[in-house]
Each structure stands twice: as structure tokens, then as C-alpha cells.
Amino acid sequence: MAEARSTLARLGLLPGYEPDLSDKYAEEDKFFDESLSHVLKAFQQSRGIVPSGNIDDMTLRELRHASYALGSRVLSYQPNNELVGDDVTQLQNQLQELGFYSHRIDGHFGPGTYEALANFQLNSGLQDDGVCGPETIRALKLLGRRITGGSPHAIREREQVRTAGPKLAGKRVVIDPALGGSHKGHVVQGPYGQIAEEEIIWDLASRIEGRMIAAGMETIKSRPRMDNPSATARADVANAFGADLIISLKCDHYPNEKANGIATFYFGSDTGNSSLTGETLSGYIQREIVARTNLQNCGSHARTWEMLRFTQAPTVEVVLGYLSNPGDVAQLTDPAVRDAMAEAVVVAVKRLYLLDRDDAPTGTYKFSELLRAEQA
Structure with a gap:
């Protein structure tokens, strides 16, 4: 305290x-x-x-x-124990404004920050050791921010979506169920008996995966069902897979039953930049699910949670509803509703890649129409 x-x-x-x-x-x-x-x-x-x-x-x-401001400590790349803090965010911002850093501003001193810093030092006549000490900070202050404009990371994300084309075939998606192993989550009463939170999440993950495979996409789950790796480990799996997108699935609960509804989240905060593609896809998924179910619309929001922060590809975390709310439970335990949610997620991904060619009203684009478009 x-x-x-x-x-x-x-x-x-x-x-x-x-x-x-x-x-x-x-x-x-x-x-x-x-x-x-x-x-x-x-x-x-x-x-x-x-x-x-x-x-x-x-x-x-x-x-x-x-609590860290740029200059309060020496910054260097430590592969097994990366430095994290607002001083790193400030360094990334300055390097980005100067045109040396084009990755996500996340406050982590990783290899991208190291390479950008070393390149800046080389161009500034300093020792290019990738260590941000007093001399490097003085050079940054003397040079100042002479380049301004849009985020290179956001521009690069948008260009990756554009050049990937509208077809889903070949796109790589990691599906990240939030529970596994001995962690079953909350157990609720459904129309066919008791069902655990873990079963709801994995059933939806399988329905999404089946549709994506039918559309020609490559998919992988971030964990075996009987294992419970950390968010960092699951992010490492997604990064190693070379994913184009990551979709994380979880449920929520609250001490009373009043809280209800679905919400989606993407990487972003006031102190760094946001994932433009993640924000766009988050909005699509949110609107499509709300249009196809009776779940309350709790909106799309920027967060810095580990699965959003550590993944290299645009990531959306979908909080499906509250298992403490009878209305949400009735929705989430209904297989037909989970089927509609799976269709909504895949349609939202298709909308992302359609860009300006997307003209179907929200909630009306059917998976059968999507498949015909893929085969055309």
C-alpha cells in the first residue's frame, strides 16, 4: 500500500x-x-x-x-531477463520518431530495441554497443525529435494485411484457449447437464478451428488440452508458429450475477502505441458476435495483458461472457450459440482481409457464402 x-x-x-x-x-x-x-x-x-x-x-x-524515467538506469539487452519500464518505452518512442525503430512500442528492451539503438549509435558516431547510457541519452536529447508522423508499426501491420490478400487460404492463426490441464474453471448447469468453463472454451475453439481449416487456413492451438503453460509460454508458441493472427478465448465471472456481456481486447495503452490490426479485428469480432447472439455488447478495449503484449502478431482476447450471470450461462451452454460465435469469429477474420471490399452488413455474412468466395 x-x-x-x-x-x-x-x-x-x-x-x-x-x-x-x-x-x-x-x-x-x-x-x-x-x-x-x-x-x-x-x-x-x-x-x-x-x-x-x-x-x-x-x-x-x-x-x-x-517509476523508471529515461536516464534513471543504464539500459541494455538481457536475453533471459529483458528490462521493462517506461524508460524503455521513452527510448523506443524516440528511436521510432528518428526512424530507427519500427516495432511495437511495448516497453520491453528486446532484440528489436537493441538493433535500433545500436544503429542509432552507429549513425551518431557513438560506440554501437546497444547500451543506453549517459552519452547515448545526451545524443538523443541533442538531436531531438526531428521526424514525426504515423506509427511505423501500425503502417507495417496495415501493409501486411493488404499484401496478404482477401483469401483466407494459407493464413496462419493460433487459437488460445485460456484453460487447460487440471484447471477446469467454473462449473455451471447447461441444457444437457453440468459443463465446465474449460469444456465451453475448448468446444468453441474446435468449432472455430474446423471452419478455419475448411476455408484453407493453417491453425494451431497454443497448448495441449491436458497442459497448463503460462501466458508467456503460449505466446512463445504463437511466435514460433509465425502466426498472422492470435485469438484467445476465455470466460469471466463476478461476485454477483449482474455483470454480463461479451467484450474483446487488443494490445494498447496510453503510454505506448496500439496494435491497429488487433484493434480492427477486435471490433469486427465484437460486432459480429453481438449481432448473432443475445449477449450484451461490452465493447472493444485496449489492454496490456501478457498474451496481448508478448505476442508478435496482432492478438485479440475474447471474453465470451460471465458464468456468474444466468443469461450468459444460457447462451454459452447452448451449442447452437457457440456455433454462431464460431461463425462470427471466422467471418470477422474474413472481413479484416477484405479491407475496402467488405460491404456486407454486420451479422449477415454466412460461412457458406465465405466458403464460396474462397473457392471462386
């Missing part, structure tokens, strides 16, 4: 509060009050995480990342 309050104060988000720069905290610093919760929600919203107002592991992670 005290760490969070102190970090928010250093970021200038708690006016009138003077943080103790030592490791000692006063007792009043350890209290969680309404004003702190309000500031915390604003911080969470800006960082692309759920603005709950609570201090969880993800919020602490983002607070620690936000």
Missing part, C-alpha cells in the same frame, strides 16, 4: 503528498482510502488494465514500470 502511494506521488498523481525517499513509511501511508482508489483507477485506465481501484499484482507491476 505504502509503495503504491509513494510511486503515485512520485509520478505527480497525488498532489500535496510528499513521498519519503527512504524505505521507511509512516503508518498513515499504509491506509487505503477513497482518494487513493480514485487516483489508482485513473492510473490503471491509462496503463491498459482493468480500473478496479484495487492493488493487485498487475497494478504493482505497472507502478514499478512507471
Whole structure:
């Protein structure tokens, strides 16, 4: 609690509060009050995480990342323990504005950042060791931001979609079920008896995969059904597969039954750039599923969750509904509804690649019509 309050104060988000720069905290610093919760929600919203107002592991992670400013530490590429923080984001932004960095601005000092930094150093007459220390920071400040314009990463994503063409055949998609192994999730009562969250997700994943294969696409699941790898490990699988798109599937729940509806998420936050293709596909999937089911439309949102952040290809996380809500349960446990959701996802992918040639109203493009278009 005290760490969070102190970090928010250093970021200038708690006016009138003077943080103790030592490791000692006063007792009043350890209290969680309404004003702190309000500031915390604003911080969470800006960082692309759920603005709950609570201090969880993800919020602490983002607070620690936000505490770094460019120049507060030496930055270098560490393959097995990549540096993460707002100082890396600032470095990536400056290198991008100068034309050296064209990858996603994600605050991770990976190989792309290392190569861009070394190239900048070489062109600036510095030692091209890929280490961002005082001399490199001075050079960045002296040169300033002389190039402005759209995000090269977004332009590259858009060009990849355009050059891939409208046909789905040959496109590679990773389907990422959020549960596996011994983790079955919530168990609910469906029309044919009890069914676990894991069964709902995997059934939908199989329906999506079947349609994609029928359309000539290459698919892979991010995990074996009897295994439970981390989000990082599943992202590594997707990256190794050379995926064009990743679609992650999960359900949600809430302490009471009022929360309901479907939502989709893509990579993005106020501190970095967003995945343009991920945002576009997220919107398509959201609208198609809402048009074909009775699920409440909870919108499409930018987030920095691990599966969205660590994957190289545009990724959409689909939160199918709340298993704590009777209406959502009735929808998600109905095989016909899951069939409609699977069709919606594949149609949304087709819409992404059609670009300006997409003229069918939302919810009307059928999978049978899609197959005929693929075979034409």
C-alpha cells in the first residue's frame, strides 16, 4: 500500500503528498482510502488494465514500470531477463520518431530495441554497443525529435494485411484457449447437464478451428488440452508458429450475477502505441458476435495483458461472457450459440482481409457464402 502511494506521488498523481525517499513509511501511508482508489483507477485506465481501484499484482507491476524515467538506469539487452519500464518505452518512442525503430512500442528492451539503438549509435558516431547510457541519452536529447508522423508499426501491420490478400487460404492463426490441464474453471448447469468453463472454451475453439481449416487456413492451438503453460509460454508458441493472427478465448465471472456481456481486447495503452490490426479485428469480432447472439455488447478495449503484449502478431482476447450471470450461462451452454460465435469469429477474420471490399452488413455474412468466395 505504502509503495503504491509513494510511486503515485512520485509520478505527480497525488498532489500535496510528499513521498519519503527512504524505505521507511509512516503508518498513515499504509491506509487505503477513497482518494487513493480514485487516483489508482485513473492510473490503471491509462496503463491498459482493468480500473478496479484495487492493488493487485498487475497494478504493482505497472507502478514499478512507471517509476523508471529515461536516464534513471543504464539500459541494455538481457536475453533471459529483458528490462521493462517506461524508460524503455521513452527510448523506443524516440528511436521510432528518428526512424530507427519500427516495432511495437511495448516497453520491453528486446532484440528489436537493441538493433535500433545500436544503429542509432552507429549513425551518431557513438560506440554501437546497444547500451543506453549517459552519452547515448545526451545524443538523443541533442538531436531531438526531428521526424514525426504515423506509427511505423501500425503502417507495417496495415501493409501486411493488404499484401496478404482477401483469401483466407494459407493464413496462419493460433487459437488460445485460456484453460487447460487440471484447471477446469467454473462449473455451471447447461441444457444437457453440468459443463465446465474449460469444456465451453475448448468446444468453441474446435468449432472455430474446423471452419478455419475448411476455408484453407493453417491453425494451431497454443497448448495441449491436458497442459497448463503460462501466458508467456503460449505466446512463445504463437511466435514460433509465425502466426498472422492470435485469438484467445476465455470466460469471466463476478461476485454477483449482474455483470454480463461479451467484450474483446487488443494490445494498447496510453503510454505506448496500439496494435491497429488487433484493434480492427477486435471490433469486427465484437460486432459480429453481438449481432448473432443475445449477449450484451461490452465493447472493444485496449489492454496490456501478457498474451496481448508478448505476442508478435496482432492478438485479440475474447471474453465470451460471465458464468456468474444466468443469461450468459444460457447462451454459452447452448451449442447452437457457440456455433454462431464460431461463425462470427471466422467471418470477422474474413472481413479484416477484405479491407475496402467488405460491404456486407454486420451479422449477415454466412460461412457458406465465405466458403464460396474462397473457392471462386
